[in-house]
Amino acid sequence: MTDHRTDEPRDGDLSEPIPQDVNPNNGTSPQQSRRARLIMNPVSGDDEPNPMKLPDILAALEAEGIRADLAFTKPDESPALIAQQAISEGYDLVVVGGGDGTVSEVAKGLIDAPIPLGIIPIGTYNNIAHSLNLPMELASACRVLAHGQTRQIDVGQANGDRYFFEAAGIGLDAALFPLGEEIKGGRWGRMLQAARLAWGYQPQWLCLHLDRSLSDARQRPFKPRRFLRRRVVSTRREFCLPALLVVVANGPYYGTGFTVAPEAIIDDGLLTVSVFRGFSKWELVRHFWSISKGQYHYNPKIETYSVAEVRLTSPARLPVHVDGHPLGEVPVTLKVMKQALRVVVPTENMPTYERQADPNPPVALPAPKRRL
Numbered sequence: 001m002t003d004h005r006t007d008e009p010r011d012g013d014l015s016e017p018i019p020q021d022v023n024p025n026n027g028t029s030p031q032q033s034r035r036a037r038l039i040m041n042p043v044s045g046d047d048e049p050n051p052m053k054l055p056d057i058l059a060a061l062e063a064e065g066i067r068a069d070l071a072f073t074k075p076d077e078s079p080a081l082i083a084q085q086a087i088s089e090g091y092d093l094v095v096v097g098g099g100d101g102t103v104s105e106v107a108k109g110l111i112d113a114p115i116p117l118g119i120i121p122i123g124t125y126n127n128i129a130h131s132l133n134l135p136m137e138l139a140s141a142c143r144v145l146a147h148g149q150t151r152q153i154d155v156g157q158a159n160g161d162r163y164f165f166e167a168a169g170i171g172l173d174a175a176l177f178p179l180g181e182e183i184k185g186g187r188w189g190r191m192l193q194a195a196r197l198a199w200g201y202q203p204q205w206l207c208l209h210l211d212r213s214l215s216d217a218r219q220r221p222f223k224p225r226r227f228l229r230r231r232v233v234s235t236r237r238e239f240c241l242p243a244l245l246v247v248v249a250n251g252p253y254y255g256t257g258f259t260v261a262p263e264a265i266i267d268d269g270l271l272t273v274s275v276f277r278g279f280s281k282w283e284l285v286r287h288f289w290s291i292s293k294g295q296y297h298y299n300p301k302i303e304t305y306s307v308a309e310v311r312l313t314s315p316a317r318l319p320v321h322v323d324g325h326p327l328g329e330v331p332v333t334l335k336v337m338k339q340a341l342r343v344v345v346p347t348e349n350m351p352t353y354e355r356q357a358d359p360n361p362p363v364a365l366p367a368p369k370r371r372l
Helices: 051-064 079-088 099-109 127-129 139-149 172-184 190-200 282-294
Strands: 013-018 034-040 066-072 095-099 116-119 148-158 162-164 168-173 204-210 238-251 271-277 302-307 310-314 319-322 323-331 332-346
Touching: 013 034, 013 238, 034 079, 034 099, 034 332, 051 066, 051 282, 066 139, 066 319, 079 095, 079 099, 099 116, 099 127, 099 162, 099 332, 116 127, 139 332, 148 319, 162 271, 162 319, 168 172, 168 204, 168 332, 172 190, 172 238, 172 323, 204 271, 204 302, 271 310, 271 332, 282 319, 302 310, 323 332
Parallel strands: 034 066, 034 095, 095 116, 116 332
Antiparallel strands: 013 148, 148 162, 148 332, 168 238, 168 319, 204 238, 204 310, 238 271, 271 302, 310 332, 319 323
8 A cells, every 4th residue: 555654753743733823813723624534334333223323423523623524334345445535635644433343444444644534432342432531421532533632553563464453472372262153142151152152162283483582572480380381493583382372462451351461562563472371260260250240460371572564374274363353363563553543532632532431342451651
């Protein structure tokens, strides 16, 4: 895709204010009336179909000085293509109303684009919006679109041609994701099949090839267990071990709101690799149960690394997913595209995410600040 960016931000300067016009009559700086392409999925919605929310959305945008032209997604037309067309049509920004699926598909069309993406989080699980600290309340979300700041965030890339915004998974979670999607769609009979698959799944040997030394990539000192099976195939950047799953995260949240990578930061130019090693099935269930109750705490059986690129291989045919979509099997190469997407986020004095206003909040505590 053509790179539309004409300049690169300075290190540490990843945000820019929304352009404003000065009113010569009173000397103030009211927000410029802006044209937005609003993209929505007409067949999705959490408590009610998205078309039922449309009048309130349009009214809230208009109240903030944003004139929105609506485009519903269609089965035979890519949401990414609609977003790309908005660039050539001269829109100031692209606004997507929906959950993570619709947001991701629209965002793919704005990678390295000169105009930003605005998000109205009206999905069941809004992991990307949570990572950006966006408010869930409609009027507040539209106020951010009008008066917020543009920030450049990272995008994950798999095998050079597939993008992801939340996380990629290898192993158990990738095997379970297709069944999870069917269960979310109402096929409750799949729950027993999923339970059997999870209970019968055995740790598999995985080899991780990092783009930097283990000492540079490791977020915490690692103390190997006495009887832990582990073999180092390269002195500094590669290692192999048996694991139930590996999650490579761009942001802290994924799936049904799980905070599997609380230290992941969406604009640091790095991916967070979490290796679930040495877990028994009961320990894994207890771990996910604890974070589902907002009781996240450090688990010594999770190895965590920060890298810009990682390649995963295995002698087994392990499945891979990106943002819940099957990708195939290992080997897979995952890398970060630094500051590849412009998004509108709140400024310091604006409304942000409030857990009590969210009908489906993330199921763990907010990500702690990374120690330098």
